[in-house]
Amino acid sequence: MIGVIDAGTTTIKLAVYDESKLVDLVKEPIVKHNPHPGWVEIDAEDMARKCLKLADYAIDKYGIEAIAITNQRTTAVLWDAKTGTTLFPALGWQDMRGDRLAERLNRDRTIRVARAVGKIVAGISEIIPTIKNNRRAKWLITLSRLSLRPNHTSVKLYWMLSELGEKASDYDLRAGTIDSWLIYNLTGEHSTDYSNAAATGLYDSFYLRWSKPILEIIGADTCMLPMPKESDEIFGEYRNVPVTGVIADQSASLYALGCWERGDLKVTNGTGTFVDLNVGEEPWASSRGLLPLIGWKLKGEIRYMLEGMLLYSGSAVELLRDIGIYDDVKETSEMAFRSKNEDMLLIPAFTGLGTPHYISIPGLLYGISNAMRREDIVKALLEALAFRVAEIVEVMRKDFPGELRRIRCDGEMSSNDFFLQRLADVTGIPVERGAILSGTSFGANLIAGRAIGKWKKEFCMPFSDVFEKKEELSWKYRKWKNLLKAAKNLRV
Numbered sequence: 001m002i003g004v005i006d007a008g009t010t011t012i013k014l015a016v017y018d019e020s021k022l023v024d025l026v027k028e029p030i031v032k033h034n035p036h037p038g039w040v041e042i043d044a045e046d047m048a049r050k051c052l053k054l055a056d057y058a059i060d061k062y063g064i065e066a067i068a069i070t071n072q073r074t075t076a077v078l079w080d081a082k083t084g085t086t087l088f089p090a091l092g093w094q095d096m097r098g099d100r101l102a103e104r105l106n107r108d109r110t111i112r113v114a115r116a117v118g119k120i121v122a123g124i125s126e127i128i129p130t131i132k133n134n135r136r137a138k139w140l141i142t143l144s145r146l147s148l149r150p151n152h153t154s155v156k157l158y159w160m161l162s163e164l165g166e167k168a169s170d171y172d173l174r175a176g177t178i179d180s181w182l183i184y185n186l187t188g189e190h191s192t193d194y195s196n197a198a199a200t201g202l203y204d205s206f207y208l209r210w211s212k213p214i215l216e217i218i219g220a221d222t223c224m225l226p227m228p229k230e231s232d233e234i235f236g237e238y239r240n241v242p243v244t245g246v247i248a249d250q251s252a253s254l255y256a257l258g259c260w261e262r263g264d265l266k267v268t269n270g271t272g273t274f275v276d277l278n279v280g281e282e283p284w285a286s287s288r289g290l291l292p293l294i295g296w297k298l299k300g301e302i303r304y305m306l307e308g309m310l311l312y313s314g315s316a317v318e319l320l321r322d323i324g325i326y327d328d329v330k331e332t333s334e335m336a337f338r339s340k341n342e343d344m345l346l347i348p349a350f351t352g353l354g355t356p357h358y359i360s361i362p363g364l365l366y367g368i369s370n371a372m373r374r375e376d377i378v379k380a381l382l383e384a385l386a387f388r389v390a391e392i393v394e395v396m397r398k399d400f401p402g403e404l405r406r407i408r409c410d411g412e413m414s415s416n417d418f419f420l421q422r423l424a425d426v427t428g429i430p431v432e433r434g435a436i437l438s439g440t441s442f443g444a445n446l447i448a449g450r451a452i453g454k455w456k457k458e459f460c461m462p463f464s465d466v467f468e469k470k471e472e473l474s475w476k477y478r479k480w481k482n483l484l485k486a487a488k489n490l491r492v
Contacts, residue, residue, distance in 0.1 A: 001016055001017065001018050001023065001058075001062045001063070001064045001065060002016070002017050002064055002065060002066050002067075002068055002245070002445050002448045002449055002454075003015070003016050003054075003055065003058030003059075003062070003064040003066070003067050003068070004016075004017065004067075004068040004069070004070060004245070004441040004444045004445050004448070005051055005054060005055065005067065005068065005069045005070075005182065006070050006071070006249075006438070006440055006441040006444070007030075007047065007051070007069070007070070007071040007072060007178045007179075007182060008030070008071075008072055008249070008270075008440075009030070009072050009092070009093070009094070009270075009271045010029070010030055010032075010271075011027045011028060011029055011030055012027075012028050012030055012047055012050050012051060012054070013025060013026065013027045013028075013054075013441065014026045014027075014054035014055075014057065014058055015438070015441040015442075015445070016058055016062050016064065017441075017442070017445040019449070019454070019455070020442075020459070020461075022436075023062070024058075024061075024062070026054060026057065028050040028053070028054065030042055030043075030046075030047060031043035031046045031047075032092065033089065036097070038095070038096035038097060038099070039095055039096075039097050040091070040092035040093075040094045040095040040096075041089035041090065041091065041092065041095070042075065042089060042090040042091075042092050043089060043090075044077050044079075044086045044089065044090040044178075044181055045085065045086055047090070047178070047181075047182070048181065048182065048185040051182050051185060051186070052185060052186070052238075055067055055186065055238055055239075055241075056239075059239055059241055064241060065241070065242075065452055065454070066241065066242050066243070066244050066245060066448045066449075066451065066452050067186065067238060067241055067242070067243045067244075067448075068243075068244065068245030068246065068247075068441075068444035068445060068447065068448035069179050069182055069183065069243065069245070069246045069247075069444065070179075070245075070246075070247055070248070070249050070252045070440045070441055070443065070444040071177065071178040071179045071182070071196070071248065071249060072092075072093050072178060072249060073093060073177060073196060073199040073200075073248045073249060073250070074093040074151055074152055074153045074156075074177065074199050074200060074201070075090050075091065075092050075093045075153070075156075075177060075178050076090060076091045076153045076156035076157050076160065076175065076176075076177065077090045077175070077176055077177070077178065077180075077181040078157065078160045078161075078173065078174070078175050079173075079174050079175075079181070079184075080171040080172055080173065080174070081171075081172040081173070081174050081190075082171065082172045084184075084185075087160070087164065087171065087173075088160050088163070090178070090181070091156040091159070091160070093151055094151065094311070094351070095150070095151070095156060096150045096151070096351070097150070097159060098150035098155035098156060098158065098159050099150045101150070101155055101158060101159055101162075102147075102148050102149055102150045102152075102155045105148045105155065105158065105217060105218070106147055106148055108217050110213050110216075110217060111146055111147075111148070111217070114143040114146050114213075115143060115144055115145075115146050117140060117143065118140050118141055118142065118143030118144030118145070118146065119144040121137055121140040121141050121144070122140075122141045122144040122285075122287040125137065125141055125285075125287075132285055135206060135282065135283065137285070138206065138282075138283060138284065138285035139204075139206040139207075139283075139285070141285035141286075141287055142206070142285045142286065142287075142292050144287050145286070145287060145288075145289055147358070148201060148214075148217075149201070149358065151311075152200065152201030152202075153177060153199070153200035153201055153202060154200060154201035154202045154214055154218055155201070155218075157175050157202075157218060157220055158217075158218035158219065158220075160175075161218065161219050161220060162219075173224045174190055174224055174226075175220065175224045175225055176190070176192060176225065176226045177192060177196050177199075177200060179192055179193065179196050179246055179248070180192040180196070180226040183226075183235050183236065183243060183246065186236065186238040186243055187235060187236025187237060187238060187243055188236065189235060189236040190226045190227065191226045191227045191228070191229050191235055191236075192226040192227070192228055192229070192246070193228060193229055193230065193231045193246045193247055193248070193296075193297070194208070194228050194229075194230065194231070194294045194296070194297040194302070195231065195247050195248040195250075195251035195293070195294050195295065195296055195297075196246075196247075196248045197210075197226075197228045197294075198293045198294040199248055199291075199293055201214065202214055202215065202218075202220075202225070203228075205283055205292055205293060205294050205304070206283050206292070208228070210222050210225055229246075230297045230298055230299065230300070231244075231245060231246055231247040231251075231296050231297065231298055231447050231451075232244060232245065232298045232299060232447050232448075232450055232451035233451070234451070242451075242452065244447075244448050244451040244452065245444045245445065245446075245447040245448025245449075245450075245451055246444075247296060247443065247444055247447055249268075249440040250268060250274045250276055250307065250440075251276075251293075251294070251295050251296050251305070251443070252439065252440045252441070252442075252443030252444050252447075253266060253268045253274075253276075253410050253411075253439035253440050253443055254266050254276050254278065254295055254296075254305060254443070255295070255296060255443040255446060255447065255460075256410070256434070256436070256439035256440070256442040256443030256446060256460060256461050257408040257409075257410060257434055257439055257443075257460060257461065258408070258460030258461070259276070259278050259408060260278065260303070260458070260460075261278060261280075262278055262279060262280035262281075262402070263277070263278065263400075263402045263403065263404065263405070264277070264278040264408075265277050265278070265393070265396070265404050265406070265407050265408070265429075266407070266408045266409065266410070267389055267407055267408075267409045267411075267414075267423070268409070268410050268411040268414075268439065268440075269313055269314060269409060269410075269411035269412070269413035269414045269416075269419070270313075270314050270411040270412055270413060271312075271313070271314050271315050272309055272310050272311045272312060272313055272314070272315070272354075273309065273310040273313040273314075273385065273388070273389060273411075273413075274307060274308075274309050274310075275307065275308045275309065275355075275389060275392045275393065275396070276293075276295070276305045276306070276307050277290075277305055277306045277307075277396050277400060277404075278295060278303055278304075278305055279304050279305060279306055279400060280303065280304065281301070281302060281303065281304070282304065283304045284304060284306055284399070284400060285399075286306055286395075286399045287399070288356050288395045288398060288399055289308070289355055289356035289357075289358060289395070290306040290307060290308050290355065290356070290392075290395060290396065290399055291306065291307045291308070291309075291355075292304065292306060293305050293306070293307050296447070298447065298450070306396060306399065306400065307355075308354070308355030308356065308392030308395065308396070309354045309355050309392075310348070310354045310355075310385065310388050310389070311350075311351050311352055311354045312348065312350040312351045312352075313348075313385050313388075313413060314411070314412060314413040315350070316348055316350055316381060316385070317329050317332060317381065317382075317413060317416075319350065320332075320377070320378065320381060325374050325377060325378065326374065326378070330415075332378050332382065332416060332418070333382075333416045333417045333418040333419070334418075335374065335375040335378045335379070336375065336378050336379040336382050336383075336418040336419075337417075337418055338375045339373065339375040339376045339378070339379040341367070341371075341372065341373075341375075341376035341379065341380075342476065343367040343369075344365070344366065344367035344368070344372065344376045344377070344379070344380040345364075345365075345366045345367055345380055345383075345384070345476075345479060345480050345483050346363070346364065346365050346366070346377075346380040346381050346383075346384040347361070347363050347364040347366075347384065347483060347484055347487045348363060348381065348384045348385060348388060349361045349362060349363040349364075349487070350363055353388075354388070355391075355392050355395070356391065356392070356395050357488070359488070361487050361488055361490070362487065362490065363487075364483065364487050364490075365377070365380065366483055367380075379418070382416065382418050382419045382422060383422050383476070383480075384480065385419060386419060386422035386423045386425075386426055387426060387477055387480045387481075389423055389427075390423070390426040390427050390477065391481075393407075393427050393429070404429055405429070405430075406429060406430045406431070406432055407423065407424075407427065407429050407430070407431045407432070408431075408432045408434060408463070409423075409431060409432065409433050409434060410433075410434040410436070410437050410438070410439035410461075411437060411439070412437055414433055414434070414437055415433075415437060417465075417467075420433060420465075420467045421467050421470065422473070423467070424467040424468060424469050424470070425469050425470060425471045425472075425473045426473045426474075426477050428469050429469075430466055430467065430468055430469075431466070431467040432463045432465070432466050432467075433463060433464050433465045433466075433467070434461050434462075434463055434464070435461055435462040435463055435464040436461040436462075439461065442461055446459070446460070
């Protein structure tokens, strides 16, 4: 049996698997604080204690053969190696306190020059497409959209180092994401995996190294940072049980859903929505705002991915519940199917728009009338989220050659039939729903099992439903995009 520690946005969970069968699931709440609007702080010390408690439980009750870790990405932790204690609460991936800092950092001469050179190469690639086959050219094209964003680990680390100021020299500083913090507490080792490193904004995924120019800009150095390892390496031991199968949440889902080949696409619908495309053994350049990341590195084999995201999707459905539109999110699919309103549209800019816009604008609800019902608002929200995913898929089709044959989905919000049906309708691509919605922990389980030799043959989760295109929604999608354009230009 394998115990998977899944450190998410609201809970830290232990999932115990006997091969593909879930034997036990234990949840502990994450202690979070929002001291100011846009700030998201996590009690990392509390999370570490709960991680050890869950690991002890799995060892004592089930005699597990390995401990795997999957986690939320880009959350930043800074601690002192002399004492093993954190210097600040962990800054969560949704934390936006670094918004103005990011604007200032993006005016740095190094970043401005990199963007300028990248734009030149991107322009040339439009005339000579074959230039995109060269890795250095792809790297330069990616620089055309180089931007440090407040949700990056890099900006959060800059904020913490700035707060320390001259006191930084009093500590033996270690910095990392949630996986490296938990590994440190379990094993005493300071390491991470490639998928987590690539999401920090500090790592050069094209050349597999920490980026010295970015580190210089934020005032950090490589000795603070963890050593990247392959996800199926042994990261250390806790109570004589190997820690392995360490992988970032979205990469774990990509693996669990069997998206192992170039052109495979998955959508994870949880607190936010993450759209990930396997681009194969070579990194791929995007000039339209997709993030070039590492899917995984296993037994020396690497897979890259392009990612787009919605910062607020499942959270938006919960928000409508919290303000009284319905009592249970499980009602939303049936409510949306009941609605006959085709005029109401919604721009779901609750905390910014995400890919490919990366701007903050006011959210809009359009088409209000005295005939509207609660069901119409629910339908407008779910359609808007499907349209946002369709936008990202549209960008992927422009940036990456080849046919997108299917979309595989996991995450709790993927239980919503209306949402997945609208996704199939607007993209024209069949949508397959995973039978196991928690793809993150299942993927880490598969990789840990592979690491300790429990199975030689690759297998992924089964699928429960397939949604084919039923309605022509292109007309409504065009109207929605017109509204989005108006919202981006709206000044009141």
